Amino acid sequence: MTRITRRDFAALAGAALLAQKALAQNTAPLVTRAIPKSGERLPAVGLGTARVFDSDDEPTRQAAAQVVRTLVEAGGRVIDTASSYGAAESVLGAVIARAALRDKLFVATKLEAPDAAELKRSLARIETAKLDLLKLHNVRDPQQSLAPFKAWQAQGLCRYIGITSTYHGDFAAVEAVLGRERPDFVQIDYSLDDREAEKRVLPLAAEVNAGVLTALPFGRGRLFRAVRGRQIPDWATGFAGSWAQFFLKYLIGDERVTAVIPGTSDPAHMADNLGAMRGALPDQEQRKRMVAFIDGL
Numbered sequence: 001m002t003r004i005t006r007r008d009f010a011a012l013a014g015a016a017l018l019a020q021k022a023l024a025q026n027t028a029p030l031v032t033r034a035i036p037k038s039g040e041r042l043p044a045v046g047l048g049t050a051r052v053f054d055s056d057d058e059p060t061r062q063a064a065a066q067v068v069r070t071l072v073e074a075g076g077r078v079i080d081t082a083s084s085y086g087a088a089e090s091v092l093g094a095v096i097a098r099a100a101l102r103d104k105l106f107v108a109t110k111l112e113a114p115d116a117a118e119l120k121r122s123l124a125r126i127e128t129a130k131l132d133l134l135k136l137h138n139v140r141d142p143q144q145s146l147a148p149f150k151a152w153q154a155q156g157l158c159r160y161i162g163i164t165s166t167y168h169g170d171f172a173a174v175e176a177v178l179g180r181e182r183p184d185f186v187q188i189d190y191s192l193d194d195r196e197a198e199k200r201v202l203p204l205a206a207e208v209n210a211g212v213l214t215a216l217p218f219g220r221g222r223l224f225r226a227v228r229g230r231q232i233p234d235w236a237t238g239f240a241g242s243w244a245q246f247f248l249k250y251l252i253g254d255e256r257v258t259a260v261i262p263g264t265s266d267p268a269h270m271a272d273n274l275g276a277m278r279g280a281l282p283d284q285e286q287r288k289r290m291v292a293f294i295d296g297l
């Protein structure tokens with residue numbers, strides 16, 4: 001996690017400017033994916049806000065504003081937050097309201113329980129009357145009902161509903177709820193070095209027509225540590241201009257993935273990540289090679 005201090009801010013602004021220039025030069029078409037239940041298309045790279053936006057202070061708000069602006073200027077829309085991410089919902093809400101960006105974004109949040117008071121608080125913090133996606137965070141009960149979420153969706157408080165987990169021990173519960181309740185989205189941990197989702201949740205998501213958001217696409221930064229000091233292999237430079245793009249394009253290379261949501265408080269990293277939704281994607285043979293490369297480290 002990077003904490004943004006006031007001293008870092010000038011450097012951050014410079015990095016944001018460079019990042020925006022680099023993005024403006026990238027004119028390849030955006031990779032978008034259809035939400036299976038509606039056909040609405042989403043840009044395949046979004047933003048996660050766990051830990052990076054959890055402090056309600058001016059440096060965090062400034063960093064968040066630059067990261068969100070970088071996202072929007074590059075054609076991105078998807079932002080994932082949660083009622084449990086400290087002040088992230090409030091930080092995000094203030095940034096979106098100040099820049100009048102609500103209509104340009106696909107805002108997803110998560111509740112710890114199907115609790116109307118918790119939903120009301122999230123709506124107030126995000127400063128919105130309607131969420132794009134409302135998810136139940138960390139499903140662990142296979143009998144979990146999504147009836148309250150469906151009622152809120154019918155009332156127009158959210159456009160889509162979903163469930164999440166990043167605990168493999170709870171994947172059986174995720175599968176039970178996904179198969180029975182058929183939410184619009186499932187969000188799970190999926191990264192080049194954590195591919196359990198390929199075996200378990202992704203096939204069922206495709207079967208029940210659920211969109212997939214991938215949490216922890218860098219394994220909380222673990223993948224960057226694994227390749228530290230190494231160059232991107234020659235055979236990957238045609239589709240990946242950075243390690244971040246290498247890692248994200250592996251995920252987007254799976255058609256079942258609707259969007260990846262890497263977390264960052266750094267606008268230059270945001271721009272780098274957004275580069276993963278431009279240009280060629282790895283084909284199935286290249287994806288196998290990427291797996292062999294990472295497994296061989």
Ligand SMILES: NC(=O)c1ccc[n+]([C@@H]2O[C@H](COP(=O)([O-])OP(=O)(O)OC[C@H]3O[C@@H](n4cnc5c(N)ncnc54)[C@H](OP(=O)(O)O)[C@@H]3O)[C@@H](O)[C@H]2O)c1
Nearest residue numbers: 048049050164215216217218219220221244262263264265
């Ligand atoms: N149960 C759930 O639903 C659940 C659980 C966990 C996470 N999530 C969601 O998934 C999102 C992503 O997870 P995460 O943020 O914990 O982990 P992550 O996206 O796997 O990794 C984030 C780390 O990667 C670094 N990073 C990002 N872009 C980079 C780049 N281009 N180059 C170098 N480093 C880069 C970030 O540092 P910098 O800030 O320095 O860029 C941060 O340390 C969360 O923010 C949250 O929204 C959901």
